[in-house]
Amino acid sequence: MKHTLSVTVQNKPGVLSRVAGLFSRRGYNIESIAVGETENPELARMVIVVDGEKCNIESIIKNLHKLIDVLKVQDLTHESMVERELVLIKVKADATTRTEILQIVQIFRANVVDVGEHSLVIELTGDEGKVRAMLNLLQPFGIIELVRTGVIAMARGNRASTTGVRSSRIA
Amino acid sequence: MAALEMRQPEEQSKKSTPVEMTAGQAFVECLKAEGVEVIFGYPGGAVLPIYDVLYSADIRHLLVRHEQGGAFAAEGYARATGKPGVVLATSGPGATNLVTPIADAYMDSIPLVCFTGNVATTAIGTDAFQEADITGITLPITKHNFLVRNAQDLPRVIREAFHIATTGRPGPVLVDLPRDVSTTKIKFEYPEQPDLPGYKPTYKGHIRQILEAAKLIAGSKRPVLYVGGGVIASGAHEEVRRLAEKANLPTTMTLMGLGAFPGDHPLSLGMLGMHGTVYANWAVNECDLLIACGARFDDRVTGDLKRFAPHAKVIHIDIDPAEIGKNRPADVPIVGDVKAVLQVLIEKVREKREDAWLAQIDEWKREYPLTYYPQEGVIMPQAVIEAIYEVTNGEAICAADVGQHQMWLAQYYKFRHPRSHISSGGLGAMGFGFPAAIGAAVGRPDRQVWAVTGDGGFQMNAQELATVKTYDIPVKIAIINNSYLGMVRQWQQLFYQGHYSHSDLHDNPDFVKLAEAYDVPALRVTKPEELLPALRKAADHPGPFLLDIHVAEEENVFPMIPSGQSVAEMVGLKGRLES
Numbered sequence: 052m053k054h055t056l057s058v059t060v061q062n063k064p065g066v067l068s069r070v071a072g073l074f075s076r077r078g079y080n081i082e083s084i085a086v087g088e089t090e091n092p093e094l095a096r097m098v099i100v101v102d103g104e105k106c107n108i109e110s111i112i113k114n115l116h117k118l119i120d121v122l123k124v125q126d127l128t129h130e131s132m133v134e135r136e137l138v139l140i141k142v143k144a145d146a147t148t149r150t151e152i153l154q155i156v157q158i159f160r161a162n163v164v165d166v167g168e169h170s171l172v173i174e175l176t177g178d179e180g181k182v183r184a185m186l187n188l189l190q191p192f193g194i195i196e197l198v199r200t201g202v203i204a205m206a207r208g209n210r211a212s213t214t215g216v217r218s219s220r221i222a
Numbered sequence: 223m224a225a226l227e228m229r230q231p232e233e234q235s236k237k238s239t240p241v242e243m244t245a246g247q248a249f250v251e252c253l254k255a256e257g258v259e260v261i262f263g264y265p266g267g268a269v270l271p272i273y274d275v276l277y278s279a280d281i282r283h284l285l286v287r288h289e290q291g292g293a294f295a296a297e298g299y300a301r302a303t304g305k306p307g308v309v310l311a312t313s314g315p316g317a318t319n320l321v322t323p324i325a326d327a328y329m330d331s332i333p334l335v336c337f338t339g340n341v342a343t344t345a346i347g348t349d350a351f352q353e354a355d356i357t358g359i360t361l362p363i364t365k366h367n368f369l370v371r372n373a374q375d376l377p378r379v380i381r382e383a384f385h386i387a388t389t390g391r392p393g394p395v396l397v398d399l400p401r402d403v404s405t406t407k408i409k410f411e412y413p414e415q416p417d418l419p420g421y422k423p424t425y426k427g428h429i430r431q432i433l434e435a436a437k438l439i440a441g442s443k444r445p446v447l448y449v450g451g452g453v454i455a456s457g458a459h460e461e462v463r464r465l466a467e468k469a470n471l472p473t474t475m476t477l478m479g480l481g482a483f484p485g486d487h488p489l490s491l492g493m494l495g496m497h498g499t500v501y502a503n504w505a506v507n508e509c510d511l512l513i514a515c516g517a518r519f520d521d522r523v524t525g526d527l528k529r530f531a532p533h534a535k536v537i538h539i540d541i542d543p544a545e546i547g548k549n550r551p552a553d554v555p556i557v558g559d560v561k562a563v564l565q566v567l568i569e570k571v572r573e574k575r576e577d578a579w580l581a582q583i584d585e586w587k588r589e590y591p592l593t594y595y596p597q598e599g600v601i602m603p604q605a606v607i608e609a610i611y612e613v614t615n616g617e618a619i620c621a622a623d624v625g626q627h628q629m630w631l632a633q634y635y636k637f638r639h640p641r642s643h644i645s646s647g648g649l650g651a652m653g654f655g656f657p658a659a660i661g662a663a664v665g666r667p668d669r670q671v672w673a674v675t676g677d678g679g680f681q682m683n684a685q686e687l688a689t690v691k692t693y694d695i696p697v698k699i700a701i702i703n704n705s706y707l708g709m710v711r712q713w714q715q716l717f718y719q720g721h722y723s724h725s726d727l728h729d730n731p732d733f734v735k736l737a738e739a740y741d742v743p744a745l746r747v748t749k750p751e752e753l754l755p756a757l758r759k760a761a762d763h764p765g766p767f768l769l770d771i772h773v774a775e776e777e778n779v780f781p782m783i784p785s786g787q788s789v790a791e792m793v794g795l796k797g798r799l800e801s
Contacts, residue, residue: 061420065369069361076362113544119366119386122420217419 053082053179054103055134055204058115059123061218062088062095066120070097073114079106083136083201090211093218094122098203103128122216127204134178134204139164140186143193144171152192159185170195178202240409245373246271248410249337249399250279252380255412258308260284260299260664262292266312267352268339271404284664284693287685289316291657293323294683297332298661301644302619302671304457306333306387307661313339314352317398318359322651325363327394329648330478331455333387334394342402343371357398365393373406378413385416390423391542392455423541427558427566434554435513435537436570439469442511442535444579447471448494451478451647452516452540452560454640459483461564462515468568470575472583474502476517477632480643485636486616491583492592492636495523496783497629500590500795503781505583506531507789513537516560519549520648521786529788539563592633593797594777601750603627603702603773607634610672610700613757619644619662619671623655623679626708629779631674642669653682659697660686670698670761677703677730687740690766698760699768701733704775712778733770744768 060066067086074081082100089096101111108126115124127134144152149171156163156173159181165172175185179202186194206212243251249272253261260282265273276283286292289311296307307327311320317338327334341350357369366386368379379397387395439445453462459482466473466489473483474491483490491502506512512534517523524530527549538545538552539560546555556563594604607630610618620635621644622628628645637643644662646654659673680701690697707725714722737744747756747769760767780794793799 065357068358072361110544110548117542117544119418119421219417219419 052103052128054101054108055127055132055202056099056101056112056115057125057127057204057206057212058097058099058121059089059213059216060095060097061120061122062093063120066095067097069118069120070099070115073118074111077110077114079111083199085201085203087203089213091213091218094213094216098201100202122218123212125206125212127206131207132204133207134202135176136179136182136202137200138175138182139198140173140175140189140194141170141196142173142189143169143195145169148192152189155185155188161185240411242407243410244271244275244404245376245399245406245408246275246404248376248408249380249404250275250281251410252377252412253281253308256380256384257305259305261308261310262286262295262299262661263310264289264292264312264316266316266339268313268341268401269310269316269399269404271401272310272337272339272399283310284689286657287688288683289319290322290653291660291683291686291689293320293334293336294326294654294657295661295664295686295689297323297327297334297654298621298644298658299665300327300332300334300661301658302641302662302669303665304455304641305665306335306384308335308337310337311339312352313341313356313401314354316352317354317356320396321359321363322649322653324360324394324396326646326649326651326654328363328365330451330646331392332394333392335383335387336394336396338396338398339404340369340398340400343400344402346400356396360396363394364396365391367396367398369398370400370403373403374408376403376408377410378417381413382416382418385418386421390421391452424543424557425541425559425562427539427556427563429566431554431556432563432566433570435556435567436572438511438535438537438554439471439513440572440574443576444509445469445471445511445513445576446491446505446509446534447473448476448506448512448514448517449473449479449482450476450515450517451482453479453482454516456516456541456560457640458515458561458564459640461561461568463487465564465568465571468573469571470580471513472505472580474498474506476520476523476647477645478647479517480632480645481637481640484638486638490636493632495520496525496785497633497779497781499592499633500781500792501583501586503783503789503792504586506534508582509534511535511537513539514552515539515564516541518545524549525783526786526788529790590795595798597774599749601747601753601771601773603704603777604630604634605750606700606702606753606771606773607631607674609753609757610674611635613754613761614670614672617670618642619659619666619669621645621655621659621662621671621673623673623675624650624652625676625679626704626712626777626779627674627676627702628655629709630702652679655679656697656699657683657686659699660689660695663695663697671696672698672700674700674702676708677701677705677727677733678707680733681731684736687737687742687768691740691742694765696764697766699766700757700760701768701770703730703733703770703772704777705730706775709779711776715776715778717784733768737768742766742768744770747771
């Protein structure tokens with residue numbers, strides 16, 4: 052099964068390559084990775100999705116903990132969480148298909164962000180299931196290009212996952 | 223794998239108010255505050271500001287003849303003393319020459335702090351002269367590394383570098399110093415404590431797990447204690463002996479663990495694994511409980527993992543949680559410093575003695591001792607190790623290079639003390655032995671240090687003869703010379719139809735003349751009767767001495783479990799191939 056890891060790291064140069072290097076060196080395959088600053092600008096969050104069938108998730112978490120710049124690792128997979136991905140889909144569309152595509156966009160509460168003579172660019176936000184469902188429906192029209200941000204995720208509830216996490220003083 | 227004591231900077235630096243100085247000067251002050259006795263180094267453009275400080279600083283610096291030799295020497299120093307080894311190199315080629323020793327220290331968990339120069343911060347990323355992205359290059363082979371962009375950060379970075387290198391599971395740390403950083407003025411104050419919120423090694427084992435381990439030991443009929451390098455890093459050799467003696471546990475050591483338990487102890491099984499003793503491998507194969515202490519189930523120990531210790535429950539004690547369950551699932555995992563865990567475990571374990579098991583092992587020991595077959599008029603390589611053992615009363619520090627002689631040293635020198643056997647275990651880096659012996663001799667002037675090396679490996683860092691000459695470092699070099707890359711030749715003989723492809727070294731240089739060129743006294747030894755007198759002469763000589771010992775050319779290391787196989791496929795049980 053897929054695991055969604057939320058990794059809190061020091062927000063400083065080189066940390067992404069340390070984490071990415073760990074995955075490649077140990078032979079773990081990253082399905083997606085999304086990185087950004089947290090509410091504390093000294094900390095960054097990486098949301099990493101990995102396939103637990105192909106690699107030992109426990110070993111990944113232990114090895115992530117060994118990186119000095121990694122402050123906290125959470126496996127959100129079995130927690131109550133919100134998971135979202137932003138995708139841009141450029142799909143073939145002409146006068147005969149446009150209406151049908153727009154109906155699908157409406158059902159999924161997606162947006163059309165660009166209209167071309169023979170195409171539409173659709174912006175969709177959702178979890179993995181929703182994205183997959185929409186892509187399946189659009190497939191017959193012809194998908195020209197697909198860009199995905201990778202999943203970001205957050206545990207539900209009142210607490211911040213950075214609670215108690217402190218960065219070091221060195222920038 | 224294990225912990226070293228947390229070291230505190232000297233009292234005076236704690237109390238001092240900030241003093242203005244260049245970061246290069248601060249570099250030396252930081253090393254002094256860390257108690258560094260010696261730096262192994264080699265100058266170059268990017269570190270000239272630091273070398274200018276060293277010109278008049280009261281800290282010992284040894285000029286090596288190659289950065290790789292310097293870093294191996296720093297490793298040898300660390301392995302022999304338990305203190306961090308320090309090496310200094312310039313940018314670009316100086317830095318890349320450190321890569322092999324860094325990888326070596328990473329594999330064997332050796333505390334090594336490497337300082338490299340780099341081009342000025344303004345030139346980084348421009349492919350400037352002698353620029354190399356050494357932090358990028360060493361990312362996967364360091365415990366951590368730093369590129370110091372802001373000179374004011376330097377004292378804290380050095381404090382953290384030493385802390386990371388020496389605590390938890392020790393390892394190499396690299397600090398990259400751009401040229402302009404070294405000349406920048408800073409307010410120097412050495413931080414009291416490192417500031418590393420993401421780094422908290424676990425030292426204390428979980429008591430419930432320790433009680434569980436004690437219960438398993440009490441219930442076992444055929445226990446084996448399996449001891450690795452973590453025991454030496456942790457300083458847990460006394461605890462290992464006490465545990466083994468209290469529960470009468472037959473004890474086997476990995477290559478890295480030799481010396482963690484006395485090799486001449488009645489409970490010692492010697493080394494296990496590919497070239498381990500028959501009785502160690504059989505004991506592990508038959509045991510119902512395997513107690514792993516600071517060991518990592520390396521493939522040279524286990525062979526085919528699925529058939530390794532097939533009847534055993536496993537207790538695995540290690541300071542690095544990522545090692546537990548990595549290769550072999552543990553029935554009782556214990557994360558913690560081996561010494562701290564064993565201190566509790568010894569209290570909880572009941573005295574016991576499994577007579578039938580011990581009798582079985584003694585029978586194996588009698589039937590299948592380590593053995594070899596002398597040839598008339600030829601020096602046997604195993605006999606050289608036995609003779610060195612005799613001449614040094616088993617009390618020397620011996621640094622091995624890599625290959626057949628390394629295995630013979632591990633088999634025939636019954637190391638009694640920790641930090642006496644120095645070997646490139648995980649990486650298996652040829653060229654290691656001689657410079658590592660130099661570092662060991664610098665760190666332990668009270669002990670005699672031998673470099674037991676091969677004719678191949680010695681040539682990979684032979685230039686360090688100049689270093690031993692310059693500083694009169696009394697290393698005894700024993701070249702076990704069989705005019706082959708012996709281990710390569712052995713594999714070619716056994717697995718490649720005797721095709722000795724590029725492993726023939728009969729065109730070796732005259733090692734005696736080579737030593738003489740460096741003004742190091744040397745002797746060639748070709749006859750068995752010359753061996754002991756020559757070894758005694760080398761041992762009694764006050765300074766460095768080289769012996770070029772010509773041995774049986776096509777002798778093989780036995781017993782042997784071929785790579786990836788298991789104890790059932792072990793060959794050479796009686797010291798040669800069964801016909």
